[in-house]
Amino acid sequence: MHTALGEGAEFDRIRGIWRRIGRVGASLGDDCAVLDLGGSRVAISTDLSVEGTHFERGWLALDELGWRATTAALSDLAAMAAEPRGVLVSLGISAEMPDDWAAEIMQGAADAAAAVGTNIIGGDLVRSDRILIDVAVIGALSGAPVTRDAAQAGDQLFVTGLLGGPAVAVEAWRERREPEATARERFVHPVARIREAQWLRDRGVTAMIDLSDGLYADAGNIAAASDVACVLKVKSLPVHAACAGVEAALFSGEEYELLVAIPPEHAEDIASEFHALFHLPLTRVGDVEVGHGVALKHVAGLELDIRTFQHF
Amino acid sequence: MHTALGEGAEFDRIRGIWRRIGRVGASLGDDCAVLDLGGSRVAISTDLSVEGTHFERGWLALDELGWRATTAALSDLAAMAAEPRGVLVSLGISAEMPDDWAAEIMQGAADAAAAVGTNIIGGDLVRSDRILIDVAVIGALSGAPVTRDAAQAGDQLFVTGLLGGPAVAVEAWRERREPEATARERFVHPVARIREAQWLRDRGVTAMIDLSDGLYADAGNIAAASDVACVLKVKSLPVHAACAGVEAALFSGEEYELLVAIPPEHAEDIASEFHALFHLPLTRVGDVEVGHGVALKHVAGLELDIRTFQHF
Numbered sequence: 296m297h298t299a300l301g302e303g304a305e306f307d308r309i310r311g312i313w314r315r316i317g318r319v320g321a322s323l324g325d326d327c328a329v330l331d332l333g334g335s336r337v338a339i340s341t342d343l344s345v346e347g348t349h350f351e352r353g354w355l356a357l358d359e360l361g362w363r364a365t366t367a368a369l370s371d372l373a374a375m376a377a378e379p380r381g382v383l384v385s386l387g388i389s390a391e392m393p394d395d396w397a398a399e400i401m402q403g404a405a406d407a408a409a410a411v412g413t414n415i416i417g418g419d420l421v422r423s424d425r426i427l428i429d430v431a432v433i434g435a436l437s438g439a440p441v442t443r444d445a446a447q448a449g450d451q452l453f454v455t456g457l458l459g460g461p462a463v464a465v466e467a468w469r470e471r472r473e474p475e476a477t478a479r480e481r482f483v484h485p486v487a488r489i490r491e492a493q494w495l496r497d498r499g500v501t502a503m504i505d506l507s508d509g510l511y512a513d514a515g516n517i518a519a520a521s522d523v524a525c526v527l528k529v530k531s532l533p534v535h536a537a538c539a540g541v542e543a544a545l546f547s548g549e550e551y552e553l554l555v556a557i558p559p560e561h562a563e564d565i566a567s568e569f570h571a572l573f574h575l576p577l578t579r580v581g582d583v584e585v586g587h588g589v590a591l592k593h594v595a596g597l598e599l600d601i602r603t604f605q606h607f
Numbered sequence: 608m609h610t611a612l613g614e615g616a617e618f619d620r621i622r623g624i625w626r627r628i629g630r631v632g633a634s635l636g637d638d639c640a641v642l643d644l645g646g647s648r649v650a651i652s653t654d655l656s657v658e659g660t661h662f663e664r665g666w667l668a669l670d671e672l673g674w675r676a677t678t679a680a681l682s683d684l685a686a687m688a689a690e691p692r693g694v695l696v697s698l699g700i701s702a703e704m705p706d707d708w709a710a711e712i713m714q715g716a717a718d719a720a721a722a723v724g725t726n727i728i729g730g731d732l733v734r735s736d737r738i739l740i741d742v743a744v745i746g747a748l749s750g751a752p753v754t755r756d757a758a759q760a761g762d763q764l765f766v767t768g769l770l771g772g773p774a775v776a777v778e779a780w781r782e783r784r785e786p787e788a789t790a791r792e793r794f795v796h797p798v799a800r801i802r803e804a805q806w807l808r809d810r811g812v813t814a815m816i817d818l819s820d821g822l823y824a825d826a827g828n829i830a831a832a833s834d835v836a837c838v839l840k841v842k843s844l845p846v847h848a849a850c851a852g853v854e855a856a857l858f859s860g861e862e863y864e865l866l867v868a869i870p871p872e873h874a875e876d877i878a879s880e881f882h883a884l885f886h887l888p889l890t891r892v893g894d895v896e897v898g899h900g901v902a903l904k905h906v907a908g909l910e911l912d913i914r915t916f917q918h919f
Contacts, residue, residue, distance in 0.1 A: 328693060328695065332649060333747070335649075343697040345739075386655075387657055387660075387739070419654055423737070425735070429655060
């Protein structure tokens with residue numbers, strides 16, 4: 296489950312009810328459900344994007360819309376270091392939309408699936424006034440899945456990639472400007488960090504989450520699930536070049552980068568090997584400490600309005 | 608994939624494109640995709656219902672909506688005689704709708720899952736102007752799945768339950784009447800024939816499909832996939848008592864009953880055992896013959912407008 300553009304903490308109560316109804320013998324709380332199917336363990340997740348809530352039609356090309364929605368779901372598999380095995384796409388388009396729209400959206404979805412070695416295996420197609428796309432993904436788990444609930448005080452926190460690009464793009468669109476090209480690309484073509492996650496799992500990271508709610512919120516998710524405090528050093532954030540300040544990097548949702556907790560003894564080696572292997576930064580952004588919640592360091596002189604960004 | 612109320616053959620071209628894009632090493636064409644996960648075979652399907660396309664808000668209570676959407680997806684598992692192992696529910700409700708609506712819809716979904724021995728294991732929750740619910744189901748396959756493509760000339764065609772109720776209910780709502788109670792119940796509380804399907808599989812039926820498009824259309828799906836003709840005897844149809852004629856039983860979609868092809872030597876025994884075991888009729892409705900398409904017998908004196916019902 297993700298917090299979408301235009302959603303926020305107001306859905307938390309509903310999610311609480313939902314989990315109460317749903318929690319009957321299977322895992323909820325991490326983004327994927329895990330099923331034990333007699334010999335195989337399977338991770339499965341679904342991610343729904345609706346026009347007007349998660350995107351506006353003019354922002355993205357149709358294939359970009361399919362790519363983005365599919366990557367959002369695949370990113371849930373990355374968070375558990377699962378291997379994608381198939382994608383189902385449920386698509387709603389209206390009778391007034393040209394037929395080819397469905398095919399273009401599907402092509403983007405198929406490309407996103409192919410980019411991580413899987414493919415579209417099914418779906419549904421219905422009429423809807425607004426474009427909507429719901430992507431279900433299924434992945435195979437080998438070994439124990441990495442979850443968000445095992446971070447230990449003393450671990451160091453690292454994040455993949457550069458943060459803030461999607462928020463900068465959305466801000467531009469909302470102000471009816473064309474976004475800076477690299478920020479736009481981060482919004483329309485996020486990458487599910489599947490191989491990166493599997494590599495990090497094999498290196499013994501203690502907890503992992505994909506950044507769908509934003510660094511600040513997802514650090515909070517790790518803190519709550521692991522019963523620890525996450526301390527983020529604001530000066531250390533890997534901020535996308537299109538960002539004017541650190542806010543977007545802290546609060547921008549739908550990054551689909553990974554936040555990982557790594558035991559301190561190997562953390563530096565892992566980060567430098569990761570960078571050499573994936574040509575992607577793995578940046579230390581803070582520490583796991585005894586306590587609760589998320590604390591920010593180095594915020595003197597910054598005016599951060601967390602509430603504003605929760606409803607971004 | 609199903610043909611929804613308000614959809615029709617006009618989506619066929621898009622579905623063709625879709626399948627071309629999707630068909631990269633996995634099965635499409637039956638309602639479930641089948642994945643081989645090193646030791647376990649898994650059937651997975653998704654079914655999207657959108658307010659205004661598949662239902663109107665006043666027709667159903669919220670829990671009925673959740674039940675119906677979940678059963679529609681579970682019925683895809685029944686069609687392959689798969690054992691349900693988990694349900695994911697993606698739900699869209701608007702900010703103006705009371706919080707409890709989501710919980711009520713989810714309760715209905717959870718009840719439908721529990722009715723076939725499974726449960727809700729995950730999902731997504733977003734904002735949407737119109738209520739929408741997309742249900743993904745995952746099931747375990749033991750032995751070869753029953754599919755729609757292996758009916759043989761000489762087989763007899765049987766259908767479970769009584770047909771036409773959902774169409775009668777929808778017709779009443781569209782005419783702003785309250786539907787007859789048992790017809791309404793067929794629309795709001797369809798049953799996924801999970802146990803029945805597994806029993807029929809074990810008895811050696813050759814082909815099976817769940818009636819989501821309607822008897823006439825789904826007989827056509829078996830005929831096309833199996834390269835045979837399906838001959839339906841209109842006088843023999845098990846028509847729901849609320850129906851004025853046979854049209855609704857032939858063309859009513861979203862019945863979620865099973866249409867099965869059974870080799871003739873055991874067909875009568877199977878039908879009588881089935882009825883005794885499940886307290887549900889298993890009615891012979893026709894035969895599989897050499898040829899193509901669907902033929903109707905005993906239609907003298909009936910005025911059947913197939914085209915009308917394709918867009919029902």
